Amino acid sequence: MNILVIIPARGGSKGIPHKNVKELNGKPLICYSIDAARQLTTDENICVSTDDDVIIKVVEDYGLKVHFKRPAELATDCAGTNGVLLHALEFYEKQGRKYDVVVLLQPTSPFRETKSLKEAVALYTSDIDMLVSVKEAATNPYYNSFEEDAEGLLVISKGDGTIERRQDAPKVWEFNGSIYVINSTRLKEVGLSKLNRIRKYVMDDLHSIDIDSMFDWYMAEKVISSHLIEN
Structure with missing residues (x-):
């Protein structure tokens, strides 16, 4: 497969200022x-999409070229991931480089293993819309788990309320x-939110x-x- 890895990293983090470049264990x-992506493909197929000059400098000091700066309208609090992915794909397509698959790696998941990444990609087939990593829902x-009725x-x-033990309930997964x-074809056709043929790759809580x-x-x-984990 022709894979483009996209790492989205806007500069306007509210909860942790400059979170994406804050040092974790040095x-x-x-x-x-970036390290995980490099175990999957070469640098020319790794795209850091950011609007932030500090992030660009950190990434390029780490040896990865940032080929474009994300437009401001795709870096607001309201901007979604769909637009970011389509913008990156369009940038490379204008250069004559088309990709069958986008692998999206959020920088906020530092404990994903190379083994997991490669296994997840191996599980993907072109007849589905997307494969996502999940953990068992908390x-x-x-x-x-309850909701309010009209009164x-x-x-x-969900269900009829007769399940008395958690282990007897059907397993439920969360991204x-x-x-x-x-x-990438389906992404361009219908957008990220409408991808519905989705396969899972299960990870444990620690690596999630x-x-x-x-x-x-x-x-x-x-x-x-x-x-508890090697890093």
Whole structure:
């Protein structure tokens, strides 16, 4: 497959200022995803999409060329990932480089393993829209998850409420934000939100850590300092 790895990294992080270049265990956060991408393909097929000059400098000091600066309208708080991916694909297509597959690696997932990334890509086939990494959902809607009814009373979110043990409930998965393997043709046809033929790749909670807040950051540091994971 002809693969383009896209690492989206806008500069306007609110929860953790300049999160993408903040050092985790002595290495800028974004560099963990660059290292993972380099185990999958060559630098010419790795795209860091950013609007931020500081991020560009950090990435290029790490040896990866940033070929374009993301437009401001794709770097606002309201801008979605779909536009970022399409913009990157269009940039390369104008250079005569077309890609069958986009592998999206969020820089906020520093603990994804090379093994997981390669296994996920290997599971992808061209007859699906997307393969995504998941973990077992922390809250199962069939058990111990409730919503309000018309009277303002709590009712079980899904099912008939007869499941008494969590292990008896059907397994439910949630995206962990680590790996997305996307059919680029379908992405251009219908957009990211309408991709519906989706296959999963399961990861454990530890390797699924997604850094979105300072609490998440402290947890990541604790994982490293406790030698629970190799980095």
